[in-house]
Amino acid sequence: MSKTILISNRLPVTVRKKDDQITFHESIGGLATGLKGYQQKSGSPWIGWAGIADEVLSDDDKQLIDDKLNEKWSCVPVSLTKDDLDKYYYGFSNNTIWPLFHYFLNKTHYDFRTWEAYKRVNNKFFEAVDRIMEADDTVWIHDYQLMLLPQMIRNKYPNAKIGFFLHIPFPSYELFRTLIWREEILRGLLGADLIGFHTYDYVRHFFSTCTRLLGLNRKIHTIIYEDREVHVDAFPMGIDYDFFAGHTTDESQAASFKKMSSMKTILSIDRLDYTKGIPEKIRSFRRLLVRYPQYREKVRFNLIVAPSRVKVDSYKRLRRQITELVSSVNGTYGTVDWMPIWFYFQSFPQEQLISFYRHSDVLLVTPLRDGMNLVAKEYTASRTDLQGMLVISETAGAARELGEAVIVNPYDYNAVAAGIKTALEMPTEEKAARNKIMQERLKRYNIHFWVRTFLETLKQVTSQPDIIAAKNLDQDHSLVVNAYRRAKKRVLFLDYDGTLVGFAQTPELAKPDAELRELLRTLAEDPKNTIVINSGRDKSSLEQWFPESNLHLVSAHGLWVRHPNQKWKMTVPLNNEWKKAIRPILQMNADRMPGSFIEEKEYSLAWHYRLCEPDAIDLWLPTIKANLMNLTSSLNLRILQGKKVLEIKDNRVSKGSVTPLFLRGKHYDFVFGIGDDQTDEDLFASLPKNAFSVKVGIDETRAAYRLKSWHAVRALLRKFAETGKELEAANRL
C-alpha cells in the first residue's frame, strides 16, 4: 500500500545527550505540533534531523536513537555533522534564505561554501527518502531548508506525488531575483506537483517570479514546467483549536496571574529573531507611555522571548539590544511600585503560555515580516471568554485571516502605540463580537483542516486523468518502434528547435551537437529512410548546420525546400505587399513595450515579446491581437500565437504545406512527424491518418502521440537508429 512520507528539517522529537544519557523530547514549534496529530493517526514515516550533531554520538547511541525513533514515533533521523549544521543550517538556510525571504536584504550573506553544503544536505535528505520510498508514494516536504529536494526526488521517481509547503514568506520577485542561486532554487521547488504557501500574496510572488525569471507560462492555479503542470495555492496554516480553547488552566497558576490583575497586561511572545521586530515593539510601547501618560503605572508589559540561534553573533547582539532597551524603558519610567516591562528570556511549558494568553488584555504581535504567526491564532483561540484583543502587524501572514484584530504597521511606533490604546480601551461587547468572528474562522480552518486540504489537493492534482487525448509514448516506445521495424519505406518530418535540441537563449547557441549530427547521419544513411528537417529557421542556418547531403531541409516554415544534392526551391510565389500595412502597427506596439522587437522573415512578420513585463503582455496582447485580426481578415494572412511570439504570415506557407511534396505518389508505409509548438500543428494536420504524429510537451495538440521533452525525442530516435542497424546486420547474415 502506498504511504505518505513527511519530511522537514527537524523531527517532532528532539534527542539530547547529557552525561552519556540519551533523552527524547517533544520539539517546540508550529510545524511539529501541527503535523504530529496527523502523523500519529496515519502512522506516516517522518524524515528529519533529530537535533543532535553526528559527532556527539557513538555508534551504539546512533543505533539506539534510530531504533527508538523508529519504533515509538515512526521517525527516520537524517544524521548531520557539525559542519553540515554550520553551513547548511546556520549558513545557507538562516544566513541567506531566511533574511532574504523576510525582506532583510542587508542581512543576506552569500557564500559558495554554504550553498554547496545546502545542496549536499538536501541530497542527504534525498538518500534518506530513497531508502524508504516506493514509486507511488506521496511525499510532503516542509520549508525553506529543503527547497532542492522536490526536484531531487522527481529525478529518480518521475511519478511520485510530491507536495511542498513553505512556512516563511515567499518574497516579491524584485527581492528574489537578487539571490545568486535563484534559478536552482526555483527549479528545485518546481519538482513538486503542489506548492503551498500561507497567503495569496506569496502565491502571487511565486507566480510572478516563475514567469519573469524562467519565462514560464501560468494558468489560473498552475505553472507549466517542462512536461508537467505544477499546482500552486494558498493553504493558511491553522492551529489545534480545540486544544487551546479546551485547555483548563491549573489553579495555582491562575492565582499567580491574579496578582498582576490590578493592572492591564500586554503580552508578547516571540522567538529571538530580527524578523520579529522586538526592539521596534519596545519602542512602540515606550511611545505609548510618552503619548498616553495615563497608562503609566496602569499597564504591565510581559515580554517573552524564547531563546533561539543563541550562538549566532547577530542574535547575541539582538539579545543585548533588547536587554538595553528594556532597561532603558524601565529605568526611565519605572517607579518604586511599578516596573513597566517584565522581560523573560526563556521558553515556557505550553500550559503556562496558555495561562499567559488567558490573562493578558492585549497580545502584541508585531513582526516586521512573518510567514504566518501561530501565536496570534493561539491567543485568539484561548480567549474562550471572548475578551482580550490582538494587535497584529499587517506584514504577518496571520493578519490576512484575522482582519477583526487591530492591524498596524510595525515600523510606525505611533500607530502601534495608538493600536495598543485602541485594544486596551475597546468596549467589552466589541471585543466579544470581533473575537467571535475570528474564533469561528480559526475553529473551521484549524490544523486538521490544513493538513486535510493540502493532502487532498495533492491527491487531486496528481490523479487528474490525462486531459489531453494524445497517447503518451514515454513509457513504451514499442508501438512506434515495431512499426518502424516492419516498414519498408519511411519518411520522418522532424522539427528542430525544442524537438531535436532544447531551447537556447540565442539562435547561435542552438546549433546541433555531435550526438545529434551522428544520429541524423545514421538515420539518413538508411536507404529505407527519407529524413526531413522541417524548421522555421532560415536557409543559411540550416545549410550551415546540416551540410550532410542526404538530409531534406525545409526552411522558413515550408517556404523553401532543399532536397539532397539540389538547390533551394521556393514552394509558393510570394507577395509581400501586406507587410506595408501591418509593420507600422507592430512597430507601434514594439515601441511601447520595452524588450520586444520585430523580426522580419521572408513570408512573415514576427513580434517577439519574451523579455517584456508579463503583466503588460497579459493586459495588451488581446487588444493587439484583435486589432491585427481586423486588419488581416481581408488579406490572405494568418496570425500565429507562438511561444512568446506573435507571427503574421502568408497563409499559404506552413509546415504542413510541404508534406504533399514528399508524400505524393511515394507510398510510404511509415510516416512520422514530430514537433513541439503551434506551427507543428499544421504538420500534424497534413499527415495521413495512419501516421505517427507526435507532440513534444504538454500543450494541447491534434497529434496522436506525445513525448515529454527533446531528451525523450533523442531516446526514441536512438531506438530507430539501433533498429535500422539491427535490420541491416540481420540482412547481411
Ligand code: GDG
Ligand atoms: C514558522 C514561521 C509560521 C513559542 N514560544 C514557546 C512556544 N512557542 C510556540 C508557539 C507557536 C510556535 O512556537 C511558534 O510559531 P510561530 O508561527 O509564531 O513561528 P515559528 O515556529 O518561528 O515559524 C511562521 C510557522 O512556521 C508555521 O508555518 O507561522 O511564520 O516563521 O506554536 O506556541 N511553545 C512553548 N514554549 C515556548 O516558550 N512550549
